[in-house]
Amino acid sequence: MQLTPADTAAVEAAIHEAELRTRGEIYCVVSDESGDYGETPLAWAAGVALLGPAVLLLGGVHVAAPDLFGGWSAAQVSEVAEAAARKALLGAILMQAILFVATLLVVTIPSVRRALTPRPFKRERVRRRALEQFAAKNLHLTRERTGVLIYVSFAEHMAELIADEGIAAHVEPRVWDEAMAALTAGLRRGAAGEGLAAAVRQCGAVLAERFPADPDANPNELPNTVVVLPRA
Structure with missing residues (x-):
């Protein structure tokens, strides 16, 4: 999923129109993906590798020691048991190594990696990058602290809306639910x-009601362009 030039133009026009009616500032950032989730392949590979001994047992591999009453001496029993145990241990280690490498290669595939990354972990990564962009784009430096960031991460199919403290003090978080619902509906x-x-447009309506434009001074403090970030 990505924005076409026509999409970008439509969003920028909506920002311009919305800001004509409010002292607030709306800023949009979109990203292909908010993280590389490099931990996911390693975690899955390590977890699957632990199944190595179980795979050997299910495959019928077992360790047997000679019968003590079959004429074997204690030294012979010890020697044979040690060799059998060593063979079983090496087999388990080899199986674990094979499972680790095979799982790592499969889960490294981007679509598989994203599917196997827990949703709360992806949500936290999207939220973190949205906060980074809020600070990096200086939304906290507007005159009345009335900046609103709308951040969209396509790969995760997630979005975040962050309002600066000047707005948060007057607008309850649930007020933004309609805007987020419209955004997620479009993504779906x-x-x-x-x-x-x-x-x-929905954010503009909220801001216009609580922070109407000042006819004498309503500067455009932030650019109306949509920022497209590369994959993290």
Whole structure:
């Protein structure tokens, strides 16, 4: 999923129109993916590798020691048992190594890696990168602390809305639910541009009600462009 030039133009037009009615600032950032989730392949590979001994047992491999009452001496029993145990241990280690490498190669595939990464972990990574962008784009430096960041991460199919403290003090978090619902609806149907533009318009309505434009001074403190980030 990505924004087309037409999508970008529509979103930027929606930002411009919304900011004409408010002292607030709306800023949009989209990203292909918010993290590489390099921990996921390693975690799955290590977990599957622990199943090595179980795989050997299910495959019928077992360790047997000679019968003490079959004419074997204690030294012979010890020697044979040690050799059998060593063979079984080496087999388990080899199986674990094979399982580790095979799982690592499979889970490294981007689509598999994303599917096997727990959703709360992806949510935390998206939230963290949204906060990074909020600070990096200076949304906290607007005159009345009325910046709103809408952040979309396509690979995770997730979005975040962050309002600066000047807005948060007057607007309850649930007020933004309609904007986020419009955005996620667009993402689900593959119309990211439409969803993002709808979210911008909804945010503009909220800001216009609580922070109406000042006819004498309503500067555009942040660019209305949509920022597209490379894959993290």
